[in-house]
Amino acid sequence: xxxxxYREEKGYKRKKTLDVKLxxxxxxxxQKQQEEFDDKYSQNVKDSPLIxxxxxxxxxxxxxxxxxxxxxxxxxxxxxxxxxxDKSDQDLFDKFLDLEPAFKKTMANQILGKIExxxxxxxxxxxxxxxxxxxxxxxxxxxxxxxxLLLSRYKSGKLPKAFKIIPSLRNWEDILFLTSPNTWxxxxxxxxxxxxxxxxxxxQFQRFISVxxxxxxxxxxxxxxxxxxHLYMSLKKSIYKPAAFFKGFLFPICETNxxxxxxxxxxxxxxxxxxxxxHSAAALLRLSEMDFCGSTSLFIxxxxxxxxxxxxxxxxxxxxxxxxxxxxxxxxxxxxxQSLLAFVQRYKNxxxxxxxxxxxxxxxxxxxxxxGPEIRRELINSINRGxxxxxxxxx
Numbered sequence: 001x002x003x004x005x006y007r008e009e010k011g012y013k014r015k016k017t018l019d020v021k022l023x024x025x026x027x028x029x030x031q032k033q034q035e036e037f038d039d040k041y042s043q044n045v046k047d048s049p050l051i052x053x054x055x056x057x058x059x060x061x062x063x064x065x066x067x068x069x070x071x072x073x074x075x076x077x078x079x080x081x082x083x084x085x086d087k088s089d090q091d092l093f094d095k096f097l098d099l100e101p102a103f104k105k106t107m108a109n110q111i112l113g114k115i116e117x118x119x120x121x122x123x124x125x126x127x128x129x130x131x132x133x134x135x136x137x138x139x140x141x142x143x144x145x146x147x148x149l150l151l152s153r154y155k156s157g158k159l160p161k162a163f164k165i166i167p168s169l170r171n172w173e174d175i176l177f178l179t180s181p182n183t184w185x186x187x188x189x190x191x192x193x194x195x196x197x198x199x200x201x202x203x204q205f206q207r208f209i210s211v212x213x214x215x216x217x218x219x220x221x222x223x224x225x226x227x228x229x230h231l232y233m234s235l236k237k238s239i240y241k242p243a244a245f246f247k248g249f250l251f252p253i254c255e256t257n258x259x260x261x262x263x264x265x266x267x268x269x270x271x272x273x274x275x276x277x278x279h280s281a282a283a284l285l286r287l288s289e290m291d292f293c294g295s296t297s298l299f300i301x302x303x304x305x306x307x308x309x310x311x312x313x314x315x316x317x318x319x320x321x322x323x324x325x326x327x328x329x330x331x332x333x334x335x336x337x338q339s340l341l342a343f344v345q346r347y348k349n350x351x352x353x354x355x356x357x358x359x360x361x362x363x364x365x366x367x368x369x370x371x372g373p374e375i376r377r378e379l380i381n382s383i384n385r386g387x388x389x390x391x392x393x394x395x
Contacts, residue, residue: 141178148179154188159195167199173207181212186230189216193234202244209238209248218253218262227265236269242279251286254296263295270302277308285314288321292328294335301339304346312385315347319355325366337368341375348382356384 147160163179166172184192189212196208213234220228227235239245253262275283284303290296300318322340325332344351344359351359356379363372 136174136178140175144175144178145180148181148183151179151188151192152183152185154185154191156187159188159191163192164195167196172200172204176208176212182215184216186216186220186228186234189213190230190234190237193237197238197240202241205238205241206244206248209244210252213238214249214252217249221259221262221265225261232265232269235266236273239269239273239275242275242283246279246283246286250283250299251290254287254290254293254299258293258295260294260298263298267298267302270299271305275303275306280306280308281310281314284310285317288314288317292324292336294333297333297336297339301335301342304339304342307346310347310350312350315350316355318343318347319351319358322362323358325362328366332366332368334368334371337371337375341371341378344375344378344382348378350385351379351382352385356382 143162147163150160151163166175169175181189181192193208193213197205200208213231217227217231217235220231235245235249238249250266253266258266280303284300287296287300287303300321322343325336340359340362348356359379360376363375367375
């Protein structure tokens with residue numbers, strides 16, 4: 001009551017509700033005026049070559065600001081000089097304003113287009129005789145040379161978009177070498193490994209490991225007597241494709257005089273990562289055919305400790321591997337005896353009686369004073385392949 005009395009004293013009047021027909025008529029008039037306004041200013045946008053971003057935002061509003069009219073009222077009668085705009089400048093302007101999204105291209109499409117133009121101009125027959133730099137457009141070479149410079153100083157953050165599209169390119173290996181992988185920082189190497197292991201096929205990623213990761217890891221261990229954390233994680237991430245890792249890294253390093261320091265570091269990675277059974281069995285089969293050395297025996301021991309169910313073919317190959325000890329003229333190192341102990345502990349029941357006799361002869365000729373008796377005890381207190389355990393028969 002007090003509020004109503006106060007309004008009456010001040011002269012306030014209660015607003016009356018408009019009639020429905022009158023409201024519709026007002027809305028139609030307002031809509032017509034708005035359409036005329038939009039047509040007028042949309043035409044101005046098309047005719048004007050240069051417009052400020054704040055003005056574009058203003059034109060998208062539904063109502064007219066009186067300040068805007070006051071701001072541009074003095075310009076209505078002014079004559080402007082016509083300026084011809086270069087086509088390249090207009091295209092660049094359209095890209096920023098996104099006026100023609102139908103013609104917008106991604107960086108990947110642009111680089112692919114450049115490479116296709118280069119291939120068509122050079123020809124497939126002459127391409128093999130040209131070097132990497134001469135077969136690619138100069139613009140592409142410049143871009144990826146700068147990307148390589150960024151990767152040499154990379155610490156954290158997002159990778160350049162031009163680098164992320166490399167796995168999708170047909171000649172990805174040629175483009176990759178433009179970035180000078182030997183100068184990458186360890187952080188960049190890890191990010192690159194993550195990118196390529198997820199986007200390349202196994203045989204392609206094997207090439208990446210053998211050419212880039214292999215050399216960087218060995219060089220880092222040689223210089224610092226330990227492996228950088230990011231390179232360590234790069235190796236660990238590369239086991240995501242086990243076939244590529246074994247063929248591109250593990251087997252080559254075993255064939256090129258792998259040091260015990262390298263074997264210890266790589267072995268720690270193998271022991272921490274789960275590897276599919278078939279890939280592990282294939283790796284053991286390949287390692288058993290290699291020459292004897294401490295690093296090979298270490299890798300065999302680590303894979304045996306995973307306790308996978310191995311095919312008899314792999315078990316037989318390992319028996320033949322240990323049987324060749326008798327022909328060695330040098331004394332065996334401890335890790336080699338430990339690999340044999342791990343083998344008989346895990347797979348003693350998968351051996352035939354003849355194989356056990358062969359291994360007992362090996363121990364007698366080349367046995368270790370402390371490990372040898374343990375191996376003999378495991379072989380004697382086991383059943384033969386195909387025999388049924390007495391404990392199972394009692395049940």
